[in-house]
Every structure is written in C-alpha cells, then in structure tokens.
Amino acid sequence: MSNPYRILGLGLCLGGAIFASISYFIINSVPLTAMGISAIMIGFTCIALANTRPHISPEACQLILKTGMENTAALLEELGLRGKAVYLPSTMRDGHPQALVPLAEGENIQWVKEKIPGRLIVRYGVNPDDMAIAVTTPGSINIDVLETKPGPTASEIEAAVTYILTGVLDIASSVTVNLTDAQVNVEVIGARLHYEDIWYYRCLGSPIASIVAAISSEALGKPIRIREESHSKGKTRIALEVLS
DSSP states (O other): OOOHHHHHHHHHHHHHHHHHHIIIIIIOOHHHHHHHHHHHHHHHHHHHHHHHSOSSOHHHHHHHHHHHHHHHHHHHHHHTOOSOOEEEOGGGTTTSOEEEEESSTTOOOTTOOSOOOSSSEEEOSSSTTOEEEEEOOHHHHHGGGOSSOOOSSHHHHHHHHHIIIIIISOOOSEEEEEEOSSEEEEEEESOSSOOOOSHHHHHHOOHHHHHHHHHHHHHHTSOEEEEEEEEETTEEEEEEEEOO
C-alpha cells in the first residue's frame, strides 16, 4: 500500500463508485453519473501504473551509482592512475567482464591475450611493470542483463547496446554502431547521462561509454579501450579502439 499510484487508484475507484451510485439513483443526473464512472476508469488506470513502477526509485539508483563511482575514483586518485582503462571480455576475466587500469602510465597493454586472474591487482604481462588493477564498471554489470551474448557484427552490437540504453535503462533515444577492424564508432542520440571532466571518467569513461565498451568487448571477444568521447548537439560520439 506504500505505492502512491495504488493508493490513488483505489481511492478514485471507491469514490467514483459511491459518487456514481448517488448521482444515478438519488440525484438522477446523467452527467454526474458519467463523472463518477470516469473517476473509476482513471482509478483502474492508476492501479495498472502501480504495477509498472520500479521497485527502486531512480534517485536510489543514482545514489548507488554515484557511491560506487566515488569509491573507485578515490582508489584511482590515491594510486595516481591516469591511463585509459582496457575493457576485457568475460572469457579473459573469470567469466565476469571487467576493466584493467595499468599501474604504470604509458605501458603497452595491447598484447593482453591470456586470461587474467580474478584479483584486484593483477599481472597482465611478463615484465615487472606489467601490473594493473581490475575494477567492475557499470558496463560490466549490465552485461548480465543480456539474454544472449551479441555476435561480432555491427548490427548485433548495436542491437545489444540499444536494448540496454533505450530499453532497460532508458538513458538514451537511439544508438548507431559502425565497426572496422581496429575501431568501433558509436553514436548515441538523446543521452541523459553526460560526460564530466573528472578523474573517474578520464580513466574509465562515462557510464554510457562504459556500457558500450563492455558490450563491444564481449561481442568481439577482445580487449577494448575508449579512445575518445565527445558530446555536441544532443549526440554522444564514442570511439573505441580494438586491441589485438
């Protein structure tokens, strides 16, 4: 009964039923009776809306997202990590996709091909400086929402990203994906989460870019890095670099 739509709907149905009965049998007024019936119809509509209301409010979801981002940003800032994160598919990370942030700036992480152990601090190469931290991103979590893994084509990646951004999360209007051998170009129209010039975004990208990168990495089965992210005239352009 804590759902306000359900309370409003029940109140309109009950009040409308009483008002319609009085108007028809006692007052003998057709317009007032019609008004009571209309109230009943609106009440049923409100009850139906109550079933579509999310269990967790958007404000609560935003609070949880912001808390996780600030904790990760504090870790990155404390370690002084400025390098671009590399998104790994689930096949390279214990069945759960994550992102690697190199501990040494400027390290060449392109040749990561083997499975990375499921730890916070991991080694991705044979050199002593080939160390990174593995973090979970918004994109990593949303991979679990997909019923099937998308294939390595632009249309399948576009369908998966569109399903998440427009269908599940409702934070964008449409998505277009173009794919080449070494790059994935994505255009998101009507994005409602924008890029901010903060430490977290500079390393891991915005939540939308993170989702796009994680899905693309999972679809292609290769590590991916967010090379560029820009916003103009209601469009968000994301350029992903496919590492081999």
